Amino acid sequence: xxxxxxxxxxxxxxxxxxxxxxxxxxxxxxxxxxxxxxxxxxxxxxxxxxxxxxxxxxxxxxxxxxxxxxxxxxxxxxxxxxxxxxxxxxxxxxxxxxxxxxxxxxxxxxxxxxxxxxxxxxxxxxxxxxxxxxxxxxxxxxxxxxxxxxxxxxxxxxxxxxxxxxxxxxxxx
Numbered sequence: 001x002x003x004x005x006x007x008x009x010x011x012x013x014x015x016x017x018x019x020x021x022x023x024x025x026x027x028x029x030x031x032x033x034x035x036x037x038x039x040x041x042x043x044x045x046x047x048x049x050x051x052x053x054x055x056x057x058x059x060x061x062x063x064x065x066x067x068x069x070x071x072x073x074x075x076x077x078x079x080x081x082x083x084x085x086x087x088x089x090x091x092x093x094x095x096x097x098x099x100x101x102x103x104x105x106x107x108x109x110x111x112x113x114x115x116x117x118x119x120x121x122x123x124x125x126x127x128x129x130x131x132x133x134x135x136x137x138x139x140x141x142x143x144x145x146x147x148x149x150x151x152x153x154x155x156x157x158x159x160x161x162x163x164x165x166x167x168x169x170x171x172x173x
Contacts, residue, residue: 061159134151
């Protein structure tokens, strides 16, 4: 979103920051059409070399969750940005087992994973309505207002995810 904001600000002479987007439908906050929002997201990924990691020590954090099982990158991004995202993961040495692209958040929720780690409150809501799936909601400005949900644990930093996974593991026994 840092690179997205930079591009959006260049196009519209605005001063948006990541913290400006307190809901996922950011196009409404930015006062742009929805399709422009998604085109700008794609444009940000075309500049993948300029996209910073969401946190320092992200590699170690992702490595730490491998002890709990398989780690797949699952995304609903547009097809044209898949290679850029994979390049970014490789450049940052983010370990993962598979890269999976879905068409939507609903399609993502239907995948056969036990636990999802995501910043989408919509995905977490879908998981909470399921009887057998759990989620870890990574806090971002656009999901801060998401309420508590069954089988969904909120984390502020990636280093908190192993503890959340321990809680999921204990809950599932």
